[in-house]
Amino acid sequence: MRVLVNISYQGSQFLGFQIQQNGRTVQQQFEKILKRMHKRDIRIHPSSRTDRGVHALEQYFHFDTELNIPAQQWQYAMNRALPDDVYVNDVRFVDDDFHCRYDCVGKSYRYKIYQAAHKDPFLSGLKTFMSDELDLEAMNEAAQHFIGTHDFTGFCSQKTEVESKVRTLYESRIERTESGFDYIVTGSGFLYNMVRVLIAFLIEVGKGKRLPKEVPTLLEAKDRNQVPFTAPAEGLYLEKIYLTPSELIQDFGEDIKIHQKKSSQNH
Numbered sequence: 148m149r150v151l152v153n154i155s156y157q158g159s160q161f162l163g164f165q166i167q168q169n170g171r172t173v174q175q176q177f178e179k180i181l182k183r184m185h186k187r188d189i190r191i192h193p194s195s196r197t198d199r200g201v202h203a204l205e206q207y208f209h210f211d212t213e214l215n216i217p218a219q220q221w222q223y224a225m226n227r228a229l230p231d232d233v234y235v236n237d238v239r240f241v242d243d244d245f246h247c248r249y250d251c252v253g254k255s256y257r258y259k260i261y262q263a264a265h266k267d268p269f270l271s272g273l274k275t276f277m278s279d280e281l282d283l284e285a286m287n288e289a290a291q292h293f294i295g296t297h298d299f300t301g302f303c304s305q306k307t308e309v310e311s312k313v314r315t316l317y318e319s320r321i322e323r324t325e326s327g328f329d330y331i332v333t334g335s336g337f338l339y340n341m342v343r344v345l346i347a348f349l350i351e352v353g354k355g356k357r358l359p360k361e362v363p364t365l366l367e368a369k370d371r372n373q374v375p376f377t378a379p380a381e382g383l384y385l386e387k388i389y390l391t392p393s394e395l396i397q398d399f400g401e402d403i404k405i406h407q408k409k410s411s412q413n414h
Contacts, residue, residue, distance in 0.1 A: 149245060150221060151209045152177075152191075153237040158202040159272035159381070160232060165196045173197075173206075173233060180228045181210060194247045194388045195254055198340070200272070200380035204257075205236075205387050209247045252405055253317065253389035255333040258346045259382045262327040274327075275382035281353030283328055286321045289352045290330070292362035293319040293345060296404070300369035302345055303338035304377070312338055312369075317399045321349070333387075333399075340377055347376035 154173075162170035166178065174191060181189035193208040216224070221238040229235070259274040261267070266276045293302075296315040303312060318333035330346045348365075351357040365373055389395045392405045 148213065148215075149209055149211050149241050149243050150218075151207060151239050151241045151245070151247070152221070152225070152235060154203070154206050154208070155234050155236055156203050156206070157232040157273075158197060158200050161199065163197055163199045163201070164193055164203075164206070173203075174208075176229060176233055177208070177225070180225055181212075183228075184224065185212065185214065192247050194251045194390075195385055197383075197385055198380055201383045201385065202273075203385040206385055207247050207251075207388050207390065209241065209245065211243075247390075251336075251388060251390060252392055253333060253335055253395050254337070254385065255318070255331065255387040255389075256337070256342045257384045257386045258330040258332075258342060258378065259324075259384065260327045260329070260346075261324075272381050275379050277327065277350070279354060281328075281350065282355065283321050283323060283353065285355075285359055286328075286349045286353045289349055289357075289359035289362055290319040290321055290332075290345075292359065292366075293332070297366045298369055299338055299341055299366070301365050301371050301374050302341055302348070303371070304340035304344070305371050307339040309338065314338065314341075315404060317395070317403055319345075331386075335405075342383060343378040343380065344371075344374060344376070346382075347378040348374050350378070351376065 156173055162172050164173045166172050166174040177191050178189060189210055191208040191210045195206060197203055218238040218240060222235050225235045260277050261270060261274045262277050294316050298313050300312045314334050314336055316332060316334040318331060320331055322329045322331055332342055352359060395403060395405055
């Protein structure tokens with residue numbers, strides 16, 4: 148029996164999603180609970196592997212079990228054992244051939260920035276602080292250039308180890324908020340640190356240090372040295388996982404080119 152779990156977590160006190168030898172991770176929390184219930188090791192498979200300090204409003208994972216437990220009881224049992232910074236939103240059963248990672252057709256991230264004269268300690272770990280006044284119109288113009296299918300070699304960590312760095316973005320925009328602005332980006336998949344590099348570049352545009360028209364040239368150059376900055380993890384949220392093409396079509400229209408995810412596209 149394959150179980151699909153929808154969770155949220157506040158990532159400040161986690162070293163990321165993926166289990167590590169030393170340190171607290173989201174995967175570790177769940178596998179510890181499942182091991183206690185099954186009396187053996189149970190591996191979970193996520194839709195995305197968020198990094199240290201990154202939050203998730205919607206994240207999925209699946210696991211296989213022989214235990215005959217109703218979905219609501221799975222949710223109750225896990226929530227009762229979890230710490231306060233993780234929550235199970237929903238549990239349901241899926242077909243045995245469903246895979247959280249490979250069947251995921253898209254995901255959406257939101258990067259939150261607040262602008263003020265000084266840092267707010269109550270926002271520490273939840274939003275990124277900026278004291279600068281930025282040109283949001285120029286940033287939004289630059290953000291639009293990322294929409295479509297491109298090779299994002301120049302906009303990801305140099306540690307990224309995948310064969311292809313081509314990704315399709317369906318949405319890339321700046322949204323003004325009461326305290327500052329958010330960057331919202333939705334795509335077929337993302338490379339290591341890709342969203343944090345994108346927003347770091349857009350901030351440089353907002354400061355007037357880079358121009359929106361540079362984006363096509365930088366994409367073509369595929370040179371990370373030309374885009375050297377990476378924004379902090381604290382403002383980044385995994386906001387939505389698209390598990391079916393119909394969900395993407397509902398949000399972005401029937402004309403979008405949907406890419407079925409392969410293992411190299413998942414992050």
